[in-house]
Amino acid sequence: MASVTPSYDRDGEHIGWQVAVRKRGFPAQYKTFRTKAEAMGWAAVTESEMVRGVFVQRTESEQTTLNDLLCRYSKEVLPTLKGGYREQSRIKALQAGLGAYSLASLNSSLIAKYRDSRLSTISEKTGRLVSAQTVKHELGLLQRAMKMAAIEWGIALPGGIPTAMVKKPSLPSARDRRLVDDEEERLLAACAEARNAWLRPVIIFAIETAMRAGEILEKWELDKETGNQEKKGVGLQWSDVDLKKRTAHLPKTKNGDARTVPLSRRAVATLEALPRNLDGRVFGVTYEGIHQSYVRACRRAGITGLTFHDLRHEATSRLFEKGLNPMQVAAITGHKTLQMLKRYTHLRAEDLAKLLG
Structure with missing residues (x-):
C-alpha cells in the first residue's frame, strides 16, 4: 500500500x-x-x-548522470582496451552534449537530437563538419557504456538502453580504390627512385600481407593534452618473423587480438633483402617517414586517389581472388566480422568470371 x-x-x-x-x-x-x-x-x-x-528500481539511475557514468567508464574500462585512448575525445563530446542528464532521463529522442546536432557541428580539429563515422563511433561508445552500467554495474535503466532505438548516421560508400592496369609497376618504379630506401620494400610487403600501416611500421601520434609525440605502435619486429615457416607474428593489433600472418614467397624475398636494424625493427623507418615519400612517389607515377591504406584493400581482395574463403582471409587480415571484411574487399568481375570457367 x-x-x-x-x-x-x-x-x-x-x-x-x-x-x-x-x-x-x-x-x-x-x-x-x-x-x-x-x-x-x-x-x-x-x-x-x-x-x-x-x-525497476530507478533510484541509482536517477542519481547517476551520464557525466558520472562516462567518468567511471574512462577510469575503469578504457585502460583495459587496445586503443582506448582514442575514446577520450568521444567521451568529451558526449559529456558536453548529454552529460548533465541522468541515466533515467536519457531517451531515444534526446540521443537523436544529439546525433543531429553533432552532424551539423564544425570540428575544431579539421575545420569541417563532424563526419557520420565520428558520430556513429560516439553513439557506439554511449551504448557500450550504458550496457556496462546495466549488466556489470547493476544500474537499472527503466527504459532499457535507448541508443538501440536511435537510427545511426548513414555512412558514405566504402572506398573501392584498387590498383588498376599497370599502376603497381609504375608505383614500384617511382618508389625505386625515392630517396627513402625503405619505401619500395614497405609497399611490396603491404600489398603481399594486407597488414595495417601500424602493424608494419613504427607509428607515432600527437597527444593533444600534452602536446608531445607518443609512440602508438612499434611496427614489425625481427623477433616475431620466422622466415623458415614464412610467418610474421603480431602480438598486438588494432582490435586487441594477436594473430600470425602467413608470408608469400614475394614477401619473404622482400624481407631477406633487407638490412638488419640494431633496434630489432624489420623496417627502420616510421609511418610518418614513409607517408610523404609515398605521396611523392604516387605523384611521380601519375597515380591519383590511392592512399596507403588502399594497399590493404588491394591485398585483401587478392586473397579472395586466389580462392581463399572468408574464414581464411579473416585469419590473415584480422577482421572480426564478415561485414567488416566486406568493406575492405572489392573483387573484379573479370577475375570472378575466370573462376566460373
Whole structure:
C-alpha cells in the first residue's frame, strides 16, 4: 500500500508531499513531490508496475548522470582496451552534449537530437563538419557504456538502453580504390627512385600481407593534452618473423587480438633483402617517414586517389581472388566480422568470371 504524507522544512513550512510505497517482495520506495496529485499519480504507477512484475528500481539511475557514468567508464574500462585512448575525445563530446542528464532521463529522442546536432557541428580539429563515422563511433561508445552500467554495474535503466532505438548516421560508400592496369609497376618504379630506401620494400610487403600501416611500421601520434609525440605502435619486429615457416607474428593489433600472418614467397624475398636494424625493427623507418615519400612517389607515377591504406584493400581482395574463403582471409587480415571484411574487399568481375570457367 502507498501512503502520501505532507512534507515540511525545518521552519515548519509545507514544501510538498512524500510518498512511501511498500509491497512485499520489493524494496520500499520513497519520493517527494510538490503537489499531492503528482505524488498519488507516481504511487499508482509504481504499485501497478509491482503488481504486473515490471517494476525497476530507478533510484541509482536517477542519481547517476551520464557525466558520472562516462567518468567511471574512462577510469575503469578504457585502460583495459587496445586503443582506448582514442575514446577520450568521444567521451568529451558526449559529456558536453548529454552529460548533465541522468541515466533515467536519457531517451531515444534526446540521443537523436544529439546525433543531429553533432552532424551539423564544425570540428575544431579539421575545420569541417563532424563526419557520420565520428558520430556513429560516439553513439557506439554511449551504448557500450550504458550496457556496462546495466549488466556489470547493476544500474537499472527503466527504459532499457535507448541508443538501440536511435537510427545511426548513414555512412558514405566504402572506398573501392584498387590498383588498376599497370599502376603497381609504375608505383614500384617511382618508389625505386625515392630517396627513402625503405619505401619500395614497405609497399611490396603491404600489398603481399594486407597488414595495417601500424602493424608494419613504427607509428607515432600527437597527444593533444600534452602536446608531445607518443609512440602508438612499434611496427614489425625481427623477433616475431620466422622466415623458415614464412610467418610474421603480431602480438598486438588494432582490435586487441594477436594473430600470425602467413608470408608469400614475394614477401619473404622482400624481407631477406633487407638490412638488419640494431633496434630489432624489420623496417627502420616510421609511418610518418614513409607517408610523404609515398605521396611523392604516387605523384611521380601519375597515380591519383590511392592512399596507403588502399594497399590493404588491394591485398585483401587478392586473397579472395586466389580462392581463399572468408574464414581464411579473416585469419590473415584480422577482421572480426564478415561485414567488416566486406568493406575492405572489392573483387573484379573479370577475375570472378575466370573462376566460373
